[in-house]
Amino acid sequence: MASVLATTHPTDTVYGEVGDATVPLRFSSTSEEYGVLRERAAVIDLGGHGLIEITGPAAVDFAQRLLARDVEYLTSDRCMMSLVLDEDGQVVDQVVAFGREDGLLLESSCGAGARLLAHLRAHQEDGVEITDRSGDLTVIGLEGPYAWGVVGRLIDAELASLPFESVAEATWDGVEIVFARTGLTGEYGYQMIVPIEAAAALWTGALEHASPAGLEALELAMLEVRQPIPRHEATPGATVIEIGANWLVDITKDDFVGKDAVVEAFEGGGGRRTVGFTGCAGVPAPGTRVQAGGQDVGEIVHAVHSVGLDATLGLARVDADLAAAGLDLTVGGLSVTTLTSPYIVPKSWSIPII
């Protein structure tokens, strides 16, 4: 699935295949775009996120069964992030669920729309309609310590100070859009769900006040605040507990697909846990072994070069009794130190919305 904005983006934009989507990885350089995201305001093409509508008389009950968080009372002015699990407790996707008057709208993670859609349809029941809206709607994001200023100039300043995970119907240039205060990077963050025929104009309008950032800068900034990135972290066989995504599951909820497996993993203890690390030269590949005191204790899940730290930053999945910050471990023969999250303090935490 190519971005609907592909014809709007510069010809030298670097794209990458992520799941079922072709997305802009970078428009200029990752470090430059990261700087924009952490210091000013970035506009992000989130067209790789699938949009799936769940409607019908049984829509809410169905969503309540399929989503790991409690969406029974998700009104049309709220959204929330949740995991979707299979019966074995494995992560199918990490979604943003938007409450709608006639059901819910689910936004998949990058490149996971087709897989999410197949999973939902495999569990479909009477009274539920599942509609893929990815062909007529797309998502544009704004992230950064001054993203609120862009919202004010682009649409309406009042929208900028909406509480976190609030949703509002808004109008831009005569086009109805769904506007949400969200955020993936710890900075002020917003999302606009827009009809694809208006997307290019909205994107161009946003560029008058912000600079574009691609997926590489976005995912780096997400990693720095431990925002889970399912395509990197939900490795085959890993439980929610091992991934450290407990907060995207409402364990007290009566029932949902995958709950029994999650409870079993939680009550069983043991296993491995995910911890951040820095150090070592270069970027170790996923699967690289991690040693402690000469013994094999786990493996690398995901690592990148952090522009903010000017060092390697990554996640390791290690024995539970070694998953703590401040330890000196060895990766591929090189020393690393485990870290306390967040690894970068977002500028937005000290900047008020004016």
Added chain:
Amino acid sequence: MTIDELRAKAAERQQTCSQIKKMIVSRLDLEIEPDWITDDQPLFGRGLELDSLDVLELYVAIEAEFGVALYDSEMAVFGSVSRLADEVNPALRATA
């Protein structure tokens, strides 16, 4: 360090984190087991979804439980349970 020394060091942090989690759940009357909170998850907005009133509650609770006053601290100290552990048990930070 030997693996046993590393495990002991990890256990010290995990013990402080566990104490903080119990304090948060008890003080804010949350309906989850303390261990369900992870050391690294966000606490405000995302994650545990605490708000500014909860922060005030935690200031008081942390001072009562650990004898540490965080009233003038930046929000970053509430970045995660593990980050709070650095504040309430400086010995962890000194060796981190």
